[in-house]
Amino acid sequence: MATNLAPVDSREVVRCDRCLLVQFRTVNDLCRRCHASLDEDEPEPVALPAPPQMVPDINHSRGHLNLAASIRSMRLRNGLSQRQLAARMTVPRTYVSKIENEKATPTLSSLERLAKALEVTVPDLLSGGERNREEQIHELMQDQFIAELMPFVADLNGMQMSSILTQVRDLNLRPRRTA
Numbered sequence: 001m002a003t004n005l006a007p008v009d010s011r012e013v014v015r016c017d018r019c020l021l022v023q024f025r026t027v028n029d030l031c032r033r034c035h036a037s038l039d040e041d042e043p044e045p046v047a048l049p050a051p052p053q054m055v056p057d058i059n060h061s062r063g064h065l066n067l068a069a070s071i072r073s074m075r076l077r078n079g080l081s082q083r084q085l086a087a088r089m090t091v092p093r094t095y096v097s098k099i100e101n102e103k104a105t106p107t108l109s110s111l112e113r114l115a116k117a118l119e120v121t122v123p124d125l126l127s128g129g130e131r132n133r134e135e136q137i138h139e140l141m142q143d144q145f146i147a148e149l150m151p152f153v154a155d156l157n158g159m160q161m162s163s164i165l166t167q168v169r170d171l172n173l174r175p176r177r178t179a
Contacts, residue, residue, distance in 0.1 A: 013025075014038055016038060019034040021034070026038070067099075068100050068101065069128070070128040075100075078118060078119070082100070085117055089113040089114060089117045146168070
């Protein structure tokens, strides 16, 4: 239930009677904070039990749903907020939010800008940025610094090994920019 307040710029301002949040009326008439119905006539939504788990469809699991999760995880892995990612892409923050919440599907040009902003390739973005271990090892071994380090790895103590692995992991998660 909501209490109507004065309209602002032809948008209805309401206060949720449950959590007291003052907000613009949403399209779905649910409170932005507690998700309670803002309509007096509409009963509270009843939570239905989760449907039984089915074997995931391989084509569907590689589609839109994984892309949204992939973008969110890569953004968080890079330590970026939605606003920072949007600024890198030169799009509104709400567009990034809609993509991550599966309310919008990015165009090819948006995918390219997303990949550039997240410092990955479009295929990495589409695959969730998760490569198999062999690919990661092969890529690391191509790095001249890592190749020079390998003969000395056996002589490291636990703290030194942990420090180097952390730095290598950071290099792997945040690829260096190439000219």
